[in-house]
Amino acid sequence: MKNLINKIFLGLLAVFATTQAIAMGVAPVVIDMKSNGRGARSEITASNTSASPLPIVVSVSEATISSTGEVTTTPVEDQFMIYPAQAIVGAGGVQRFRVQWIGDPDMQRGRTFIFSVAQQPVALTPGTSGIQILYNFETVVSVSPASAQPNLTISNSDFQTVGGKRRATLTLSNPSAAVGYLSGSRVTLQGKDANGRVVWSKTFEPNEIMQNIGVGIVSPGATRQFTLPFDLPEGGETLNANIRYYGRQ
Known part of the structure; x- marks a missing residue:
């Protein structure tokens, strides 16, 4: 997880059996949000560049980063509204996932989250075999108090x-x-x-x-x-x- 925050490695999650690799892309890789107002809303875009439908599920974890860059994550379900939380992106299509902060609007200190945009396995055609590559792209989302500015x-x-x-x-x-x-x-x-x-x-x-x-x-x-x-x-x-x-x- 350390390299995820430091360099946002996007790509391969796992390999299963099917006939065709499915290509996808996710943007942006970093989102900076505020705890209220217009800055409390954003979106993540997933694209399907293949010729096959692409099922996607979005999940969220909170990230805690140590002084040396070590990262620990905890799943969260009640801090964001994501619409839709899952979708099937058609061949050559694009899906926008709306993201809205519904946590504390008067938060005292900013927090960092990791949004996982993960491809889901598809049913195999009977009698077929091959390699299916499942991608898991991750976007770092930080939420800070509306009036706060970083001071490094x-x-x-x-x-x-x-x-x-x-x-x-x-x-x-x-x-x-x-x-x-x-x-x-x-x-x-x-x-x-x-x-x-x-x-x-x-x-x-x-x-x-x-x-x-x-x-x-x-x-x-x-x-x-x-x-x-x-x-x-x-x-x-x-x-x-x-x-x-x-x-x-």
Whole structure:
């Protein structure tokens, strides 16, 4: 589950017997919602690019993320209204699943959920065999208080060697009541010598972070440690890091 939050791996769930693999897609992979008002509604779209009908069921679990990125999930059934909760998407068709937050409209702290959009097995034609690929796509949905905004700060930064490569390890804090995302931030790293002089500087934009690290959720009132997968130049005895938060686009 750790990689689900960090990099949203979408794809294969299981393999069973049938005659044809069914292709599907789900968007978006991340949704940022509010606890009331217009922001309390959204939608997930599932597409069927195959020539066969595609049965789909949507389920929800709440995610708890540790400071090191470990994720535990708990199924929930009473926090969202999903319509429809299951559907059969026709060949080449698209199905929109409406999502509405029906939990506490005055929540004090944001929460993170995982929506599983899972393909269901279909009945086999008597006398046939083959491979059926069942896909389970997952969308991360965060709900925060309507007036809250994330406030990500870097409380610690240091060099670390990973596989012989020089990397940066950052500890992020989010003292706000809203769910924050490293992937909604610009991060600037500077290597400084013993006199405090900057010997190199590198900046990573939100799209680079999303592509290489993933969503990077930092829960409200929590800290989270990240080792960035970017090779850093030699030189510099200390690491200075700055973050500017833009939010999910």
